[in-house]
Amino acid sequence: MTRVLLIGNSHLAAFRKGFNSVDLTGLDVEFFLLAGENYYRMRLDPVSTEFGAIEGVRQPPNLVEQITAMNGRASIRTGAFDHIVIVGNEHGAIEFVRLLAENDIDGVRSAGARRTMSRAAYDAFLDDIVDAYLPVDPWSGLDGVQVTFHAKPRMPANIAGAAPDRIFERECGIPLSERSDGVAAALDDLAGRYAARLATAGLSFTEQPAETILPSGFTDARFADVMIGQGERAQLDVRHMNADYGIACLTALLPRLRGEA
Template sequence: MRLCFIGNSHIVMVKSAWDEFAKSHADLEGEFFAASGSKMNGLELRGRSLVSDNPSVVDQLKATSGGRTSIDVDRYDGFVLVGLNLGLVNVLRVGQDHRTVATVGKAPFGHLCSDGAFDLAVKRQFDAASSRRIAEMIRSVDQKVPIAAVPTPHASRGITGRSNQFWADAELLSARAEQPWREQLEDFIRACGVAFVEQREETLDGRYFTERRFSVGSVRLRGMTERVEEEFRHMNADYGALVLQDVMPHFGSAA
């Protein structure tokens, strides 16, 4: 079975665990395509392939896949979308400048907004995720190929001490944003026939943070080699291994 992993910087946690994982899964072949941040939004569907005219995206696709510059949908038996701004943590940015009366919190912000406006902003942020767009493109040419979506992990709690005071209210904002985010997630799952891979309970610190041990030594996409001790948003190979265990059953393969 040949799987195609498409992601942004969070794909590194999966890639870091893949080689070890593949040793015990001889029937599996994995190919990886990634570009940082939201750059994968630059992918377009041409014929039955995902391509980009953005040289920076093309370069990153080439670097992460070992030379390929496009993703041929028919080449793969399944797709795993990793990160790609699909996470509760990705919609929290709404709260950087706009808060409802119930989420005023500690950090300074610019504007009060209504619950209706906040919910709508969360939904718009969700819809802007590359993950949704890529799944829709794949589905438009193949209604059957399995697609699993792995969300951006929650940050580890250390992030609350960062100079950006906004993170001090991350828990409050996550609790407020979760319902509209889940509503949109349900819509995404239904509309695109995607299997959503929840973050494991055992990786959580509280409800909205990831245990510190999973972010220590994580690697970001830039350079693919730099290990960052003080990284709070990207997870390491231990986390990636758990993700792979949870992803595989969706492709009929034992973890």
């Protein structure tokens, strides 16, 4: 039996929703999660391999309570697992998408943006963004544990339905979806560079499976029909994906988790 730990924030919800629809024979899967900004306050103790609220690490006063309420304990011993998948990992796509939306970039994208950017500047900025989003915790120091970072989902093709208060989506996502030339290749480029950097530390990175991504580079809207709120106040959630997305991701991860990839 391979012991698998899925760590994540709100993006782990899609995995949980699809969990029971995937044949996970041979895998013993646990979840460890926390939503919101405090997710990023959880730390990994390289000695004990405990992940969560770690003694001796400065943390917000309610962190222990929040983690315990969600998981029944304040931390989890990651060294007890064979494979850890960190779901919803930020790899700089937010900054990168803004860069794409606001600039025509030589050799990358020409969509009539007001500003232009050279390929040299783009390359330097892309590498720097990747650098800024490398994991802060010493995941590569876990003996005998495979660690995979699973990217936060790409913006959905139905992003035009974003609520008015979704400023980033309205400022960047919608313009990109309307003129998407070069976006798919650029997002692949970002992911490729991030994966290469993690690989040098013995860590893996993967994005959502290809079948969930349209040629435009956006997530197929059929994986993004999640609504938030009730009744007349219900709004399309353009940041989180549905159970089908979770199924697709878990299915794509299976060979890796079973050591077949």
